[in-house]
Amino acid sequence: MAGQQVYLDHNATGPMHPEVVAAVLPYIQGGFGNPSAPYAIGQENHRAVDRAREQVAGLVGATAGDVVFTGGGTEANNLAISGAFLGRSEPMRRHLVLSAIEHPSVRETCAWLEAVHGAEVTVVGVGCDGRVRLDELAAALRPDTLLVTVMHANNETGVLQPVAEIGQLLRDRGVRFHVDGVQAAGRIPVDVAAIGCQSYSLSAHKFGGLKGTGALILRDPSGVMPILQGGHQERGWRAGTENVPGIVSMGAAADVARRDLSANMAHGLALRVIFDNLSARIPQCWRNGHAGLRLPNTTSLCCYHADAMSVVLALSSVGISVGTGSACASHSQEPSHVLLAMGLDEQAAFCTIRISTGPENTVEEARWAxxxxxxxxxxxxxxxxxxxxxxCGEDCPCFAHSSR
Amino acid sequence: MQFTLIHNEPSCRKCRETQAVLEAVVAACPDACTVRYLTVAEAQAEGLGVVLTPTVLVDGQVLCAGIVPRQAGLLRLVQGN
Structure with missing residues (x-):
């Protein structure tokens, strides 16, 4: 394997599937029309977007009319949360509930609504297995609770959250339920109706599509307002000319992911056990999060007293790419809020690497890695x-790219 | 064995301490190891992706980054035990 590149950070992003590349190329090479235009090339693009809408809906058990294409998972989360808060019909309902392990696009949106728009925010903890505490979540609900937001699968640990149970808990309470499904969609079976959420976020590049494209499954748009102004695209939900190549890629990737789901899950589990077993091979090493209720592709591994950034860069120099905690935090030396919420101390958090495989990884690669x-x-x-x-202190110039 | 230290210019505390550690190791085992120094810009010019300083390479492979390596550990690496 020496000299090869082995990419094991698919929770950050992954390669496009060859079938997806083939589907997208016509919309880059010649079929560049604006879907809003009335002439033929525009209408062909319009039809391509509608086809993708059907494909994405099919991946998560939604209907095509629920799908709002966005500029990524972050924007989808912003639309679901800010849109619900700013568009609410009852001004006194200003309480938001989120888990302690949410992605920054959820946490910081809630914090912004609290700081700027008068929201009141309750953060619900997780157990040492990385799962949201249902009793704590139930106790956090108030008469003025507007929305609960919990991710389907955690990006750092892969741990699956009890979203169906939360959906059941919130049913008939008049509380919106948003699920950030960015890490789950395309990797495990998803049925938004069974979850009972009002909205669900996806990101194309997490399951073989292009970066810069996501979708919000907006099953119940009542009381939600658009957050971008300046156009009536996406039936008024998302202003701006549609990113047709990205949207086509997302549709094609959804079809491929749906078709290959069972095989990919089985393959992922076969690779995951190789990395899970490192906790037995390496002294003072353990796997973070629930043993079974976890994405088939993800292993979060704490190797105590082994600085994760050094391990990641050492591996990089032999051609292996793995993550340190959250990709979004990899240019700062803040300990992972997810791992801290699970009860790890700061040193354990700084000594954790994340291995997330994809369908193209082989057993041979996994063993070598x-x-x-x-x-x-x-x-x-x-x-x-x-x-x-x-x-590192705040004034330390350790980060060579700190100006970014 | 060749160590390479990639450091900031001007150096931060960790880079200076790492330089001192490496010089002590080379002084202790002058026939077994050497050290060279690269600024971040020089490392990038050589095609080395640098995220953190100090970064210490051993024969071209990253050993550690963002931390001051322990002298005793480096000596064990050099002495092969």
Missing amino acids: ADQIAQAVERVRLVTAPEDIGG
């Missing part, structure tokens, strides 16, 4: 003083 991880951890531990891990 697991051996390389074990060796990298051993070498990093040899030269690491525990007190040094994660010890």
Whole structure:
């Protein structure tokens, strides 16, 4: 395997499926029309967007009319949460509930609504297995609760959240339920009707599509207002000319993911056990999160006293890409809020790597990468003083790209 | 064995401490290892992706980044035990 690139960070992003590339090329090479235009090339693009709408709906058990294409999962989460808060018909309902392990696009949107628009926010904790505490969530509900938002699968640990149980809990209470499904869609079976949520977010590049495209499954739009102004695209829900290549990629990727779902899940589990077993091979090493209720492709591994950034960069220099906690936080030395919420101390959080496989990874690659991880951890531990891990101050110029 | 230290210019505390550690290791085992220094810009010019400083490479592969390596550990690496 030496000299090859082994990519194991699919929760950050992944390659486009070859069938998706083939589907997109006509819309890049010549079929560039604006879907809003009345002439032929415009209407062909309009039909392509509608086809993709059907395909994406089919992936998650929705109807095509529920699908609002966005500029990614982050925008979908913003629309679901800000749109519901700013468009609410009852001004006194201003209470938002979220879990402690949400993605920044959820956490910071709620914080912004609290700081700028008078929302009141309650954060619900998780157990040491990384699952939201249902009793705590139920106790957090108030008569003025407008919306509960909980992710379907966590990006760092892969742990699946009890979204169907939460949907059941909220049913008939008049509380909106938003699910960030960015990591789940295309990787596990999703049925938004069975979950009982009012909205569900997806991101194309997490399941073989292009970056810069997402969707909000808006099953119940009542009391939701658009957050972008300046156009009537997406039936008024999302202003701006549609990103047709991205949308076509998302539709094609949804079809491929739906078709290959069972095979991909079985393959993912076969690879996951190789990385899970590192917790037995490496001393002072454990796997974070629930053993079984987890995405088939994700292993979060704490190798205590082995600085994760050093391990990740050491692996990178032999051609292996793995993540340190959340990809969105990889240019800062903040400990992962997800791991801290699960009860890990800061050093354990700084010593955690995330391995997330994709359909193109092979068993041979996984075995080789697991051996390389074990060796990298051993070498990093040899030269690491525990007190040094994660010890950068705010004024430290350690980050070579800190100007970004 | 060749160590490479990729450091900021001007150096931060960790880079200076790492330089001192590496010089001590080379002084202890002058026949077994050498060290060279690259600024971030020089490393990037050589095609080395640098995220954190100090970054220490051993024979072209990253050993650690963002931390000051322990002298005792480096000596064990050099001495092969």
